[in-house]
Amino acid sequence: MSCYRPRGTLARAIFQKYHNDRSLEELDTRLWYTTNHELPPKFQNKFVPLLQPDESTMRWLERAKVLSTNIWLHIWHAVARVVLQFFMTQTDINGYLNRGSMFILSEQQFGRLLIAGGFDVESYDTVHCLDIGAGDGEITVRLIKSMQNLHPQCKIHTFATETSWTMRERLKSRNFSILERINELQNVQLISCLNVLDRCIDPIDLLEDIYKALAPNGRVILALVLPYVHYVEMNSSHMPLRPLLKHWPERSQQLSFEAEAVEFFQLLESMGFRVEAWTKAPYLCEGDLRQSFYWLVDIVVVLSKKKTLDNNI
DSSP states (O other): OOOOOOOOOHHHHHHHHHHHHHHHOOOOOOGGSSSSSSOOOHHHHHHHHOOOOHHHHHHHHHHHHHHHTOOOHHHHHHHHHHHHHTTTOOOHHHHHHHHEEEOOOOOHHHHHHHHHHTGGGOOSSEEEEEEETTTTTTTHHHHHHHHHOOOOOOEEEEEEEEHHHHHHHHHHHHTOOOOOSSGGGGEEEEEEEEEETTTOOOOOHHHHHHEEEEEEEEEEEEEEESSSSOOOTTTSSSSSSSOSSTTTTTGGGOOOOHHHHHHHHHHHTTTTTTEEEEEEEEEEOOOSSSSSSEEEEEEEEEEETTTTOOEEE
């Protein structure tokens, strides 16, 4: 019995997408939120189980599936990327084409994690929130809405840093205040840095800047893709000055999610942070001609400053 094999490039892409999307329908999405084994008690006790996608996450997935059916839009994106790649980075291209929307946690999930991490937004009349590497701001907006849901009367001033000029324009359209450097703001109540540590030139330096900018009773929310793989878009080698986890890239691919999570937490503690809460979640991205959406695995952690340390590292 012979199998049908489409001949044209477009026909092959549609044929492949059909089969890939059928596989996605059978995906057990609960695995996005569960670990294979427990971490040491000092860290496991801080775990916030999310169990499965909530209603907001499912709505995002359904929207991604609908967008992926627009074949002509994807053809336009593919053609545009061929031209734009000669003078734009991939991030700039995504911002220019208004594509590649990301999703980590819903408003409700962000709120639950912040509460577990001890961020008492109800005690504030005004909160300064700084999102580092905010991208198009969609994830930041969900984080802000989570705080507004917890305390509607609180005034939230949103600041952001972003290296991509096209993404900065999108952030400005959302009324974000754009900073060139983190140290332009001090005593920040909430700092988010979501999937940036493995894409910046020096993640250790970035963590030090975050620590210095954080208010004594503030919170940091970090997301990092595991397994840890570093890629710097802006330099020719694509390598960081100092990798986040030791012995990368030789060892990182051989470690489990849980082992890398422990190594990450130990690094954070050595820099003066305290792990207040953490969870495992999918880092979702809009799809293309091949399938409706893509995902990586994120560890999302809420941090505070250790009270026994001085505010300067």
